[in-house]
Amino acid sequence: DTGVSQNPRHKITKRGQNVTFRCDPISEHNRLYWYRQTLGQGPEFLTYFQNEAQLEKSRLLSDRFSAERPKGSFSTLEIQRTEQGDSAMYLCASILTGMGTGELFFGEGSRLTVL
Amino acid sequence: TQLLEQSPQFLSIQEGENLTVYCNSSSVFSSLQWYRQEPGEGPVLLVTVVTGGEVKKLKRLTFQFGDARKDSSLHITAAQPGDTGLYLCAGGSYNTDKLIFGTGTRLQVFP
Numbered sequence: 001d002t003g004v005s006q007n008p009r010h011k012i013t014k015r016g017q018n019v020t021f022r023c024d025p026i027s028e029h030n031r032l033y034w035y036r037q038t039l040g041q042g043p044e045f046l047t048y049f050q051n052e053a054q055l056e057k058s059r060l061l062s063d064r065f066s067a068e069r070p071k072g073s074f075s076t077l078e079i080q081r082t083e084q085g086d087s088a089m090y091l092c093a094s095i096l097t098g099m100g101t102g103e104l105f106f107g108e109g110s111r112l113t114v115l
Numbered sequence: 116t117q118l119l120e121q122s123p124q125f126l127s128i129q130e131g132e133n134l135t136v137y138c139n140s141s142s143v144f145s146s147l148q149w150y151r152q153e154p155g156e157g158p159v160l161l162v163t164v165v166t167g168g169e170v171k172k173l174k175r176l177t178f179q180f181g182d183a184r185k186d187s188s189l190h191i192t193a194a195q196p197g198d199t200g201l202y203l204c205a206g207g208s209y210n211t212d213k214l215i216f217g218t219g220t221r222l223q224v225f226p
Contacts, residue, residue: 042202042218
């Protein structure tokens with residue numbers, strides 16, 4: 001396991017379609033974050049999980065967004081009825097809390113383009 | 116809402132010049148991290164500072180956490196083209212476990 005893996009790396013979809021992104025964190029990491037980043041801006045927090053529990057969701061996350069981490073390992077982020085404003089890079093990050101170095105490790109992101 | 120404003124937003128300099136990037140907030144943070152992000156990749160952690168007034172050096176990079184834990188700066192000495200990228204500060208909160216990212220500073224160093 002060499003790092004956080006995200007799939008797909010790029011997704012182009014038409015407005016109104018549903019998309020799902022997957023994140024595989026570093027295997028022993030117990031906490032997983034999702035962020036959204038638009039070009040040249042800092043990442044915006046979306047949600048995070050401690051093991052399988054979703055502990056916080058941003059107000060940015062409308063009802064069209066849902067995230068899961070069913071077994072406390074990989075996570076999925078689904079966007080329903082996509083809109084052009086959803087176009088962004090979706091970043092996943094993981095961290096080992098408690099005994100780790102406190103370093104957040106990011107994946108390379110999934111870039112979404114909504115036409 | 117905790118906000119972290121970075122300045123400048125863009126910086127374009129010649130190799131060998133020095134520069135400072137600032138990260139400011141009206142909120143107090145438990146810790147402050149700096150990341151660098153290159154195109155098509157996720158942010159990579161450079162440093163974490165946790166004590167007010169703390170200064171950390173990483174080769175040509177010097178990081179400082181403000182005494183009041185509301186601001187931070189990143190100083191690069193003798194910038195090189197390899198320093199080019201998006202620099203992000205990120206604050207740790209006392210109230211939640213999420214990391215709040217700054218607005219970003221895009222640095223371009225020309226040879």
